[in-house]
Amino acid sequence: MDHMNVANPYFGVFVLFVLTFGAFFATTVIARLASRAMAAKDTEKLKLTVYECGPEVTKQPNRISPQFYLFALLFLLFDVEIVFMFPWAIDFKLLGWFGFVEMMLFILLLAVGFIYAWKKGALEWHNIK
């Protein structure tokens, strides 16, 4: 039966699938148990603090402003839609006017999103504190 020829390699994959899952879970559990069992259990209070002497830990002064994340996020959103345009561009002649109109509709939808983001002031620099 020809279907069995297709199904056989997959069954091997499935077994591997189960095995890898098992291996990963086993590793995490064993690592956790081992570290718990072998760790030096010295619970003197001072030893558990970050520094036994010296200055208190302070926040880094040069933290990146979260505003960058917002820009990155907008970029990501509008950038990823390119994946739909490459196949369209390659078969542009074949798809003809129909494809063109379809893509324009798609870009229009993106433009609506862009106008919305613009009007909401997402492109301006806010100091998030």
Next chain:
Amino acid sequence: MIYELFLILPMMLIVLGALMLMLLSHREAPLNRNMLSVLILALAFGLTLSRLGEAHSVFVFEAIFGRSFIVDSFSTLFDLMILGGAMLTLLINHDYFKSRHYFDGDFFALVLFAVFGMMALSHAHELISAFISLEIASLSIYALVGYNSDNPKSREAMMKYVVLGSLAGALFMLGLALIYGATGSTELGAIAAHIAAHPQDAHTMLIIGGFFVMVTLFFKIGAVPFHAWVVDVYHGAPLPVTMLMASTFKIALFAVILRIYLGDFAALGDFWSLPLQILCVLTLIGGSFLALSQSNIKRMLAGSSVVHAGYMLIALNAITLGNFNASESILFYLMSYFISSVGAFGILSFLAAHEHKQLTFEDFKGFGYSHPYLAAMMSIFMLSLAGFPSTIGFLGKFYIFTGAIEAGQIALAALGIFVAFVSIFYYFRLIATMYFYDTPKTEQHFGFDTTTVLILLMAILSIWGGIGTALLPYLPTPDALIELSRHAITSLD
């Protein structure tokens, strides 16, 4: 071409309405966005209603979309339920929207996008389009859950839901890849054809794939091993969003579950039965424990919604055992649960809008004396949710249990009845709290406005669904609903 455009016009209307609301949102226009979105939903509802009862099954724009979107009687009925559900949810929260400052234009645009995703879900005839629709609905709901970002509970609920939800989405994709690998297609008809063409195979990979897909869907309806988020998210979300998730979103999810089970995995019924039975037992018992241990009414209703999902899983299990009549009982149960839970949540939203309470059991002490009419209606909803005879909830449970017994699932039906008795405890606890405590508060005036009139309508529907059959012979009865569901199901074959 024109006919097909007409078929998808309701969905297009919703999307256009959402885009419009989105672009209007920054403007301080003196327009009532709630009413605007209700108007859009009502237009789509009317258009869909005109097709009800007409037998059809069309793949829309088959030349472009392939066989990924279908419009049939089944999806029409579900569209009506989803649109009606969203409309009632928005209307019943009318007072609540006015009492909170944070509901601006974006909120309603997101609600419309979520409704669009749910409608697309009921139309999906391919697993990939089902996934995209599911994501459209889920992404909107993630944002809606955390909409009140000043409230730490709302933010926390949102974060929990996003993290667990995206994990569930990834599992769906994994299952999809396995199904694609096993059958070479993700279109529901092609999968069924593949199973029919290879009756001798064990279909190991297909079953594993289907299992992952089902895990995601059961996660979204909150069945028990995957229920960790339910109570917190329902509690943290703003009340209208909780209503939308508990009723309307669940309807859409059952649309896709039923479509998959009835059309696709029917041939694999032997395999599905056992996991589903385990899931049923866990969901019924675990949900009861969840509901029993809560002191906040919103959390109690969230816990009990898990139990209600469990009842519907009993019927789903009966379907896998070959009793296809049970699918009508799921549809009827969805409607009955919708009516009772929207009513109960509506009262909570009315109270939250007017009295800014935390809505614990404590707050309901003496409620029967300060708000006699609302308390009476709350009692009706609680009785209906508990499945008390002469309410619509009783009929819903009755159909589910008879379906299970017909399929030979006596033990499950017995467990369901037992759990229904347990549920009387936590529902009647609220009724007892309302009536058995004296209160210094004086009686409040009962005013008629959008919210209270709709709550009243829901209460009347709950009673009418239970006893109206005998009293008013000329009005449509629950049997008509069952007939409608049966008609819708036949279009699946």
Next chain:
Amino acid sequence: MEITLTHYLILSTLLFAIGLIGVMRRTNLLMLFFATEILLNAVNIGFAAISRYYGDLTGQMFAFFVIAIAASEVAVGLGLLIVWFKRSGGIDLTTMTSMKG
């Protein structure tokens, strides 16, 4: 050695397992989103490989959709994360304890 479908599928499974462990073990929300991204891209490799195996382009088309969906999911997630960060000043899962369900 020839690289066959099986190898691609093993790679995809391994990546998926890594992503799953990431989701379960990490408490930093940013890392959680990384992990979900790994999960979805693992599935993408599987889709592309199976599509090549069957000589059927649908699978690759799915991969495009998955990319778009993964991007929008992460965008929504990160957007919500920024809101979370603005209000609570940290992005650790262990700080979420105001409700116990």
